[in-house]
Amino acid sequence: MSMTMTARxxxxxxxAARRRKGWSSLWLVLGGLYFFLPLLATFLFSLHGxxxxxxFIAYAHVFRDPEFLHTFSFSLEMAVVTIAAGLALMxxxxxxxxxxxxxxxxxxxxxxxxxxxIPPIVLVFGxxxxxxxxxxxxxxxxxxxxxxYVVLSFPYIFRSVDAGLRAIDLRVLTEAAQSLxxxxxxxxxxxxxxxxxxxxxxxxxxxFSIVVGELTLAVMLAWPAFGPYMALVGRDLAYEPAALAVxxxxxxxxxxxxxxxxxxxxxxxxPTAGGVH
Amino acid sequence: MADIGVxxxxxxxxxxxxxxxxxxxxxxxxxxxxxxxxLLFMILPAGVLLIGSFQDPxxxxxxxxxxxxxxxxxxxxxxxxxxxxxxxxVGGGIFGFLLAYAxxxxxxxxxxxxxxxxxxxxxSNFAGVPLAFAFIAxxxxxxxxxTLLKSLLGISLYDSxxxxxxxxxxxxxxxxxxxxxxxxxxxxxxxxxxxxxxEASENLGARSVQYWRHIxxxxxxPSLLSSVVLLFGNAFxxxxxAYALTGGFINLVPIQIGAQIRGDVLHDPNLGYAxxxxxxxxxxxxxxGYTVLQRRASRFTRS
Numbered sequence: 001m002s003m004t005m006t007a008r009x010x011x012x013x014x015x016a017a018r019r020r021k022g023w024s025s026l027w028l029v030l031g032g033l034y035f036f037l038p039l040l041a042t043f044l045f046s047l048h049g050x051x052x053x054x055x056f057i058a059y060a061h062v063f064r065d066p067e068f069l070h071t072f073s074f075s076l077e078m079a080v081v082t083i084a085a086g087l088a089l090m091x092x093x094x095x096x097x098x099x100x101x102x103x104x105x106x107x108x109x110x111x112x113x114x115x116x117x118i119p120p121i122v123l124v125f126g127x128x129x130x131x132x133x134x135x136x137x138x139x140x141x142x143x144x145x146x147x148x149y150v151v152l153s154f155p156y157i158f159r160s161v162d163a164g165l166r167a168i169d170l171r172v173l174t175e176a177a178q179s180l181x182x183x184x185x186x187x188x189x190x191x192x193x194x195x196x197x198x199x200x201x202x203x204x205x206x207x208f209s210i211v212v213g214e215l216t217l218a219v220m221l222a223w224p225a226f227g228p229y230m231a232l233v234g235r236d237l238a239y240e241p242a243a244l245a246v247x248x249x250x251x252x253x254x255x256x257x258x259x260x261x262x263x264x265x266x267x268x269x270x271p272t273a274g275g276v277h
Numbered sequence: 278m279a280d281i282g283v284x285x286x287x288x289x290x291x292x293x294x295x296x297x298x299x300x301x302x303x304x305x306x307x308x309x310x311x312x313x314x315x316l317l318f319m320i321l322p323a324g325v326l327l328i329g330s331f332q333d334p335x336x337x338x339x340x341x342x343x344x345x346x347x348x349x350x351x352x353x354x355x356x357x358x359x360x361x362x363x364x365x366x367v368g369g370g371i372f373g374f375l376l377a378y379a380x381x382x383x384x385x386x387x388x389x390x391x392x393x394x395x396x397x398x399x400x401s402n403f404a405g406v407p408l409a410f411a412f413i414a415x416x417x418x419x420x421x422x423x424t425l426l427k428s429l430l431g432i433s434l435y436d437s438x439x440x441x442x443x444x445x446x447x448x449x450x451x452x453x454x455x456x457x458x459x460x461x462x463x464x465x466x467x468x469x470x471x472x473x474x475x476e477a478s479e480n481l482g483a484r485s486v487q488y489w490r491h492i493x494x495x496x497x498x499p500s501l502l503s504s505v506v507l508l509f510g511n512a513f514x515x516x517x518x519a520y521a522l523t524g525g526f527i528n529l530v531p532i533q534i535g536a537q538i539r540g541d542v543l544h545d546p547n548l549g550y551a552x553x554x555x556x557x558x559x560x561x562x563x564x565x566g567y568t569v570l571q572r573r574a575s576r577f578t579r580s
Binding site for chain 2: 041
């Protein structure tokens with residue numbers, strides 16, 4: 001009895017581990033196929049712009065199109081303003097919650113998560129209905145688009161910044177700064193912000209990757225942004241959309257790679273999951 | 278000396294506690310900018326839709342809009358949206374779990390794990406118009422895989438009933454952001470599974486099936502369910518991918534609302550509000566479910 005038990009407990013783990021490894025390899029291969037086949041196919045497809053030969057002509061078409069530059073720089077501008085406004089709004093709020101008003105944490109967390117409950121299409125519907133009639137006509141102003149983007153970025157910015165603030169000893173740092181005679185602005189800009197720069201960077205690039213290709217808000221508010229431009233190209237052309245998809249993927253990859261690299265060196269967290277689909 | 282603990286406590290909770298107690302309103306005022314912004318650009322716009330969905334075009338109170346949600350074509354769009362969300366949440370959940378399992382507990386080299394997690398972070402953000410383009414270039418009518426299958430193996434995808442621009446094609450495309458999201462949110466739960474639990478069960482003579490049935494699954498179940506619920510919400514609100522893939526010719530609720538914004542296709546703006554309200558209700562239930570399940574899941578991961 002005890003012999004078989006011993007034999008079993010020695011033999012089984014090895015066999016089980018091998019089996020586990022076999023299954024794991026299978027899932028990895030299947031997952032790899034699903035993820036890389038579309039990327040590879042898209043890239044190869046984008047090279048077929050010239051008949052009978054592989055060429056980068058689709059990319060040349062895209063980059064030469066003045067609309068590409070125009071819409072991309074518009075979206076870039078929107079992203080920069082959104083990042084600035086979102087950080088200016090969220091960083092003081094997160095500091096305040098962590099330092100002075102921990103009681104309000106639950107409330108702020110709910111507010112910061114609400115954009116997950118209100119899908120972009122519903123949000124923009126509400127924004128249009130509310131701001132397309134007096135007293136406040138904002139529907140033709142970029143302010144409304146940016147405000148919508150700031151709302152979309154709430155969850156990402158709050159979570160990054162809050163995680164960064166929780167990882168440092170905010171209270172000790174601010175008290176030390178104040179007892180050395182620093183003013184609030186000095187404490188904020190020379191003590192707190194440098195300590196959470198990785199979180200800020202991560203929030204910024206995440207917001208960037210969301211805003212630059214965003215379609216729903218831009219198309220509904222009728223702005224010449226990069227997302228609607230891509231959708232338009234997709235309706236009329238065959239190979240250029242594939243080139244645009246490759247460019248977008250590289251952009252997303254690039255901005256998230258920056259977060260990864262930055263967060264490896266310092267405190268904070270890596271990229272947060274989920275975009276605006 | 279005995280007061281040190283108390284002093285320390287007081288100092289930690291509020292450096293300027295005297296002033297705080299006298300004017301708590303001033304402390305709350307620090308949150309005013311954020312709360313005001315959220316009110317103006319999130320709560321009130323949603324409130325406008327909420328009120329509008331209980332009004333008729335003349336502004337009188339009515340339940341008619343909600344009743345109209347039961348019209349066949351609108352009911353159909355809700356059912357289709359729920360179906361797509363459910364299929365991609367469960368499918369993405371299962372395959373995402375298997376993939377996460379492979380890289381966490383499956384005995385793979387640690388480098389692969391880092392790569393898969395990084396890639397999942399990118400892929401879960403790679404959505405919307407470019408994602409639709411990638412799948413059109415791959416599995417569209419003249420997509421690379423479609424034409425290769427035809428010329429190499431003689432398999433014609435589109436003749437055998439596959440269509441990228443329909444339910445299954447859309448679901449297959451959604452999986453591209455659902456699967457990596459699952460990997461990202463379930464990997465920490467899998468990390469919490471102790472090796473000792475498996476070893477203990479093996480030493481007691483349990484087979485792999487028994488280990489999963491009686492130990493691993495009961496522990497992981499709340500995490501698994503909450504992740505799937507999150508995936509459901511993730512697909513339910515998706516607009517850009519579906520719009521770019523089908524050109525707006527699929528009867529999903531977000532597409533319906535989009536059409537309603539662009540032009541009054543339902544000939545009744547208040548019905549549009551009710552559609553949006555229905556979405557928010559479904560999403561709220563989803564997030565509530567997620568929160569409750571996540572709380573149960575954290576019982577195991579906290580220790």
